[in-house]
Amino acid sequence: MVVYAGQGDPRRSIELLWRGSVVESRPGPKPGLSVDAIVDAGIAVADEQGIAFSMRAVGERLGRTAMALYTYVPGKNELVDLMYDRTMSELPGAYSLDDGWRPAVTQWAHDMWEFYGRHPWVLQVSQARPVLGPHEFAVIEALAAILVSTGLPGRQLRGIVGAINYFVRGAAQTITEARAAGGATGEADEEWWYARSAVLMELEPELDKKFPMLHVLENDREPIDPSLPYLENDALENFRSGLLVLLDGIEAAVAKP
Amino acid sequence: MVVYAGQGDPRRSIELLWRGSVVESRPGPKPGLSVDAIVDAGIAVADEQGIAFSMRAVGERLGRTAMALYTYVPGKNELVDLMYDRTMSELPGAYSLDDGWRPAVTQWAHDMWEFYGRHPWVLQVSQARPVLGPHEFAVIEALAAILVSTGLPGRQLRGIVGAINYFVRGAAQTITEARAAGGATGEADEEWWYARSAVLMELEPELDKKFPMLHVLENDREPIDPSLPYLENDALENFRSGLLVLLDGIEAAVAKP
DNA sequence: CAGGTTACTTTACGGCGTAAGGAGTGGCAA
DNA sequence: TTGCCACTCCTTACGCCGTAAAGTAACCTG
Missing domain, CATH: 1.10.10.60 (Homeodomain-like)
Known part of the structure; x- marks a missing residue:
């Protein structure tokens, strides 16, 4: 709960x-x-x-x-x-705009990503609660300051701030859970994952045929950092490529009339 | 928890x-x-x-x-x-691609939005747990089927599926919380929100000066549907405009080499 | 018709957040 | 200097929770 x-x-x-x-x-x-x-x-x-x-x-x-x-x-x-x-309060209150908004947003997102990694319980506090405290304000202010420099109107910025925030939280949560999975039982996340998917494959051997598009999604994998566990690599890759899409979306909005 | x-x-x-x-x-x-x-x-x-x-x-x-x-x-x-x-299992298993992927993804997102509205507790189940059940698979399969039609490689699609999923969940959670806020005490969400912000303004009258960019973000507001409560209007607007940015980002990825 | 399996109940345990009341501390007015 | 009383912190207790253990009664199978 x-x-x-x-x-x-x-x-x-x-x-x-x-x-x-x-x-x-x-x-x-x-x-x-x-x-x-x-x-x-x-x-x-x-x-x-x-x-x-x-x-x-x-x-x-x-x-x-x-x-x-x-x-x-x-x-x-x-x-x-x-x-x-x-x-x-661990997070920076401002980001340099010398190279434009894009690297700044990227840095913000990576800082948040690492922050959530240090304090996973933060992700378990309801994410929809209203902003209340000064440091929480400062974190959103920092992101807002970057995005205001795009010149987009408030209406669009609110959606964008939300989208970035939700995305980073969600992505961070997958890696957090991957780490925590074995935590209680002491299993490594790999083993835990394989135990589940092995049972699933045994009970439902035709899974790939039933969900062919999910199978397609599994293509084209190679680890970013082979020293990381499988699931963490996965989460990191999804985080980075998802963020690129988001940033491209903002760029498109900026380029439009 | x-x-x-x-x-x-x-x-x-x-x-x-x-x-x-x-x-x-x-x-x-x-x-x-x-x-x-x-x-x-x-x-x-x-x-x-x-x-x-x-x-x-x-x-x-x-x-x-x-x-x-x-x-x-x-x-x-x-x-x-x-x-x-x-x-x-309440959710559709497939979406028409007759008008291309964009309206299909939009429909998927709106269906999810309404689904979360009907069953807010789903948002309180850890969002990072591995996909396990057949209907859960089917929901992601439906989104995957739409996005595979863009021709993008699996690597990018995984990030995109994640981004859309996290975004919809996050956006839905804000509205859910807005509705639930007064729930326990019986306050309407408006009153509850105003009670908090009134205290905040009283204790910290210079809030707008301390966080000027957040203040900018508040500009340019007009209700989409005046019959809805204030906070729900807000959440709906953020959902729609955030989704547009995401879709533009996908479009940019599709257009690229 | 007996035996054994099953559905469901009662009771109980160790956890939780926190209300209530009591013990001892120490600043301050008399 | 004394005595009051606001204060910190403790012990005890209550009503929740998920669920383990053991008992009771129903029913199929031999």
């Missing part, structure tokens, strides 16, 4: 995202934790365990119980919001 | 997906349920509650306990696999 980020109290979430924690002198024991520390711990845990991490696990990493976190953060949904935005 | 479909025993999953239930005369009480009935009930429950439906809810809809389902289906993951593939 999906964690819907942005489901908590909007005011509280947005305050946490934009204000940071305001430190005053206050009665009571000195806080041993902080929102920042909790968000960092959450990211570390999620990098290892995925979005299905538990509040207990985050607390444990900080030497506290799960309930201690609730002093700083309203709940798991809000924590995910904060983690989501925090990780995005 | 994400339900990873295809995490169960591969043989059992694939047998259920491709073989259907084999009926023999057997000792013991007559089965009151069937895999089909369970899958249908699961789809109905998921249409209402999303992917976070419970086995208890599915059982209840059939007048049984949750545990009764385990006689027919190995677990929730496998049930989701079956539900996923079953819903895909």
Whole structure:
């Protein structure tokens, strides 16, 4: 299932995202934790365990119980919001337009691709949630800044920003899943994939005849980087060639009246 | 969190997906349920509650306990696999190429768009899982059949199929979320959205200055269909204009040497 | 008609997010 | 200096979840 980020109290979430924690002198024991520390711990845990991490696990990493976190953060949904935005701060806020928009968009897309590879759990946060945090804004702003330089109108740019964003996310998700597949069971992704397709071939030997066009799609394969596992090569190739098509589409839109 | 479909025993999953239930005369009480009935009930429950439906809810809809389902289906993951593939049977298996590939791809994309609107939970099943079931194959086969007619090589087609698929999924997810946003609390999506952006404007009044390019992106808006809610109009417009860019990109690839 | 297989139930376990209440800390007003 | 009380953090507990285990009753086959 999906964690819907942005489901908590909007005011509280947005305050946490934009204000940071305001430190005053206050009665009571000195806080041993902080929102920042909790968000960092959450990211570390999620990098290892995925979005299905538990509040207990985050607390444990900080030497506290799960309930201690609730002093700083309203709940798991809000924590995910904060983690989501925090990780995005790893990404550049602007790209050079010296060589035009095309290399800049390409760089943006590759940066996102690698980012998702570092933090696969980000892809498991609902991708349709509204943009909320400052770093998230900055990432989209960076892409928008590149594309505005094409001179296309807002109406078209919105579609293009969406298309690029969805495409990179989707492509990254295939490679993420390829890596994670064996994760739980410890199988390498190759083995896991072959186990499934072997069973499929056994049960449905005429598969190629039933879906001839899919068979055609399988032609013309050669690894980009032979040191990478098969599925990763595949995902990388699809990412690159799909991105080229998208960029050509933008170029066509720019060239038109 | 994400339900990873295809995490169960591969043989059992694939047998259920491709073989259907084999009926023999057997000792013991007559089965009151069937895999089909369970899958249908699961789809109905998921249409209402999303992917976070419970086995208890599915059982209840059939007048049984949750545990009764385990006689027919190995677990929730496998049930989701079956539900996923079953819903895909709603989609056409082939498209007319009389007017060329472009209208056919457009129709495919719109059919998918509406399909996701009917079954939003499908978008919450990990999008990167390997294709497993016959109807899922058929849907991709239909798209592949259209695109093979362009004469492009497999290498490029794989990227294109991926790009279209990711784009449609992503675009559909935004509208799905727009609809679901108020769902839990009963707010209309408009109100929910405005509540959030109002708080954001209050806390960060200089937002437009901080992210000027995003502000540019907001220009040039007019509703496609004024009877639709604001956010749905937005999503629909982005879907259509993004798709045009993608199609232009394919056209450019076809025109090239 | 017995035996064994099957459908389905009840009960239970270990996980989850988090509500409620209690213990101890330490700044500040009296 | 004292005592209040806001504060952090803990323990306990509740109601969910998926599903393992074991029991009950139905039915086909010998």
